[in-house]
Amino acid sequence: MPAPESSRARGVDRVVGILKQLHIARRPLTMRELIEATGAPRSSIYELVTILTEAGWLETAADGSVFFGREMHYYGSDYAVHNDLISRAHQAILALVRNHDETAQLCMLEGNKYTVVLSENSSRPFNISSDIGVKVPIPWTATGRLLLAHLRANEIRALIPDEDFVLDNGRRVEFEAFLSDVERAAELGYCCTEGLSHTFRYCMAAPIRDRSGLAVAALCFMTSRDTAPEKRATMLEDLIRSAKALSQPYARL
Known part of the structure; x- marks a missing residue:
């Protein structure tokens, strides 16, 4: 019927x-x-x-x-417990915040957008973070540059709507510059961006990879642009180490 x-x-x-x-x-x-x-x-x-x-x-x-x-x-809590990556990433994020007192997140792509899956804020009154589950244009993020590394240029162009290359402040990210960022992120194994989705935000992201080496998610730090370079270096080192640890169970499969 x-x-x-x-x-x-x-x-x-x-x-x-x-x-x-x-x-x-x-x-x-x-x-x-x-x-x-x-x-x-x-x-x-x-x-x-x-x-x-x-x-x-x-x-x-x-x-x-x-x-x-x-x-x-209750349903959301059940999912978080059942999903192995989210469960382990939550503990990693808590450790990163405890060690550095900066906002840490687990981030993924959802279709042609970027979203925060988990987030823990620092104890300081001024926090720079994105809300969980809110879809954000990929060119606005460090994570987006990491998670597109497996795609060819024409696939990236087809994936991202043209209007998403315009930042919240009206400035446009040129496609060739974005593509260069993606390639550089792939070479370095991490990505850092400054002042994109937020004027005072400095973002660093490290990939979590599956057994094929594909970056399926990223651990991120959100900090201020005036954070001391020495602290940034220490944070990035810890971030990369934590992301690699989360990748290991996938690599052994």
Whole structure:
């Protein structure tokens, strides 16, 4: 029966749409905002929000706004424990922050964007970091330059939308310069960038590789541009060592 199957598929798509819009907003949304953001019928959104709230996936505040519920936290925790790389990387990140008191992250590519998977901030009141799960243009990051090293120039050009080469401050990263950065990152085995996605940010990234040698993720430090060169060198050395340790189990497979 194609009609019921199509209807069920639309229902699943709308559930996914609700969850995505809440993640994009990173705050509770009113029903009106959810309806406008998803483009779904009002009756459908109300019905699905009721079902998801009863299941604990969503919670409704006193003012009627909707956000993720406690069950979603449990699911996320289950995933973090089950995923071997994330579980081990979390311990590595905690050690990096403890040793250097700088923000450390686990970063990956998601489609044609970059995202932070794990992040631990330093104890200092001024932190420079990106939010977990927020998709950022690849040319804005050190990690992006590392994780594209296995691609040819035409594949990189096809992957990244042209508008993503324009930084948040309006400055454009020229493709040839970006390609040179990718090639240099591959040669060095790490990448450092300064003042790209944030004027005062200095980012360093080291690759985590699978058994074929492909960089599948990166450990990153986010620090200030005025961090002393001696401290940067020590941080980078520790970052590379930690990333290699995370790569070892894959290399033995």
